[in-house]
Amino acid sequence: MTEARQIVLARRPEGDVTADCFRAETATLPALGDGQILVRTRFLSLDPYMRPRMTELRSYTPPFELDKPLTGGSVGEVVESKNPRYAKGDTVIGMLNWASHTVHDGKGLRKIEAAGVPLQAHLGVLGMPSFTAWYGIRQICKPKEGETVFVSAATGAVGQVAGQLAKLSGARVVGCAGGEEKCQWAVREAGYDACFNHKAERDVGAVLDKLCPQGIDADFENVGGRIFHAVFARLNNFGRVAFCGAISEYQDAKPLAGPEKMFTIVQRRLTLQGFIISDHVALMAEFVNEVGGLVKSGKLKARETVVDGLDRAPEAFMGLLKGENFGKLVVKVG
Ligand SMILES: NC(=O)c1ccc[n+]([C@@H]2O[C@H](COP(=O)([O-])OP(=O)(O)OC[C@H]3O[C@@H](n4cnc5c(N)ncnc54)[C@H](OP(=O)(O)O)[C@@H]3O)[C@@H](O)[C@H]2O)c1
Numbered sequence: 636m637t638e639a640r641q642i643v644l645a646r647r648p649e650g651d652v653t654a655d656c657f658r659a660e661t662a663t664l665p666a667l668g669d670g671q672i673l674v675r676t677r678f679l680s681l682d683p684y685m686r687p688r689m690t691e692l693r694s695y696t697p698p699f700e701l702d703k704p705l706t707g708g709s710v711g712e713v714v715e716s717k718n719p720r721y722a723k724g725d726t727v728i729g730m731l732n733w734a735s736h737t738v739h740d741g742k743g744l745r746k747i748e749a750a751g752v753p754l755q756a757h758l759g760v761l762g763m764p765s766f767t768a769w770y771g772i773r774q775i776c777k778p779k780e781g782e783t784v785f786v787s788a789a790t791g792a793v794g795q796v797a798g799q800l801a802k803l804s805g806a807r808v809v810g811c812a813g814g815e816e817k818c819q820w821a822v823r824e825a826g827y828d829a830c831f832n833h834k835a836e837r838d839v840g841a842v843l844d845k846l847c848p849q850g851i852d853a854d855f856e857n858v859g860g861r862i863f864h865a866v867f868a869r870l871n872n873f874g875r876v877a878f879c880g881a882i883s884e885y886q887d888a889k890p891l892a893g894p895e896k897m898f899t900i901v902q903r904r905l906t907l908q909g910f911i912i913s914d915h916v917a918l919m920a921e922f923v924n925e926v927g928g929l930v931k932s933g934k935l936k937a938r939e940t941v942v943d944g945l946d947r948a949p950e951a952f953m954g955l956l957k958g959e960n961f962g963k964l965v966v967k968v969g
Pocket of ligand 1: 682812817878880956962
């Protein structure tokens with residue numbers, strides 16, 4: 636019998652997520668059945684999409700269930716196996732419980748090489764967030780030399796990679812982030828041409844007019860809300876928007892209405908495309924080849940925040956929704 640430490644959804648949030656939405660508990664896991672494996676979690680990824688999953692709203696992923704462990708992208712080690720596809724000692728990546736251990740049928744998990752890079756990199760710069768950035772930049776924003784690209788949440792797990800890939804394409808890249816330290820890192824380390832602190836700017840439009848005097852050709856949209864409204868009004872003819880997320884709206888009971896004057900889309904011949912990265916797994920090998928090479932050669936930099944201990948996951952997740960993470964947020968579970 637294995638005792639698992641786990642975090643369950645205790646209550647659905649209304650507005651801001653609060654500590655009482657979570658409950659830490661110890662559960663006795665059932666003995667393995669045929670085809671099952673027991674996985675010990677090493678690292679758990681915390682991601683913004685988990686916030687909508689805490690509600691009952693219909694989305695592209697089903698809601699978390701009340702009184703059941705939340706789940707998230709994780710790297711773990713197989714500690715027991717009754718599944719011929721996995722052996723004790725294998726390192727796997729995929730959706731596991733917010734827990735020290737998960738009993739799993741193995742479906743949707745993938746074996747990875749544990750050597751070479753830090754394990755948590757598979758959840759960040761070599762994983763889903765970075766793949767998301769690569770897809771949005773390569774397939775939707777398609778920046779050309781001399782164009783201006785805007786990236787919101789510019790130093791986050793996705794944004795930091797999106798900005799650097801746009802820069803490597805020869806574009807002028809402007810971003811926004813929640814603090815001076817993040818903005819300085821964006822310019823000095825990630826190569827952004829400019830980055831403004833959205834928490835200090837009331838008039839985002841005026842800042843964009845200053846930093847993007849030629850308008851904006853492509854927007855990698857992570858934040859939505861007032862930042863997107865200001866960007867939308869400054870898109871050039873044939874502008875592209877990769878709609879990746881809208882984190883500023885995830886906690887709002889009443890999100891802002893869309894930008895004014897939607898006829899702008901026609902007048903400026905804009906392309907606004909939403910995407911969910913799990914629809915594009917067929918391109919994963921291409922991403923790993925390109926971005927893996929850039930990471931190895933030091934051409935692509937990545938920040939991460941590693942929080943120690945599963946019990947701190949709720950607090951870290953609430954912090955993510957306020958911008959307390961810097962780069963990819965992961966929890967070191969064991
Ligand atoms: N479409 C897909 O398949 C896909 C996949 C992965 C992620 N996403 C989306 O991509 C976006 C970024 O995700 P990530 O994993 O890279 O997270 P992240 O940027 O590492 O963390 C979230 C960041 O969002 C910013 N933020 C939070 N509340 C905000 C607000 N009210 N206004 C402005 N900024 C706010 C904070 O940064 P600051 O300190 O800079 O404010 C925070 O650090 C999210 O919208 C997420 O849902 C989409």
